Structure formats: structure tokens, C-alpha cells
Amino acid sequence: MERAGLTTALITSLPLVATAVGATRVVQGSGIDHPVGKPGLPLDREQEWRRGIVEAALQAIETEVAGPTLFQPTNRVPEVVA
Numbered sequence: 001m002e003r004a005g006l007t008t009a010l011i012t013s014l015p016l017v018a019t020a021v022g023a024t025r026v027v028q029g030s031g032i033d034h035p036v037g038k039p040g041l042p043l044d045r046e047q048e049w050r051r052g053i054v055e056a057a058l059q060a061i062e063t064e065v066a067g068p069t070l071f072q073p074t075n076r077v078p079e080v081v082a
Helices: 015-020 043-062
Strands: 010-012 025-028 069-071
Touching: 010 015, 015 025, 025 043, 043 069
Parallel strands: 010 025, 025 069
Antiparallel strands: none
């Protein structure tokens, strides 16, 4: 899609694999089974978690890059320890 002129961002829990295969904008997700979620968190905290990942993806799309670049969500919510 990038070659066709569409700016993209890949949200993944495996950023090293994504950059190794040439993904240009890579956003660090959470786990393998829930890359854009944290089901163990209370709903309000999980929504904040998800929002941070989506905001990082939007920032990635707005950023000019020369090669594979990893973007980290900035508002990581600590996990709840039961």
C-alpha cells in the first residue's frame, strides 16, 4: 500500500518481525492474542490502553520516515495485579 501512495501503520505484538520484513511504520501492540487490548484490565483502563495504541498509530501515519520505524504508545496503563 505504501508503494501505491497510501500511508500505513502496522500494529503488532511482534515489532522485530514487522521491521525485518520491511514494514515502514510499526506500532508496538500488547499481546499476541490481543494486540490492541488488555482484557485483564477494568473497562475504563482498557479503553485508555487501546486509545494510546490507536493514537500512536495515527502519529505514525502523520510522521515521515526513511525506513522501518517503531512507534511506542505513550500512555501505557500498568497492569492490574490481583
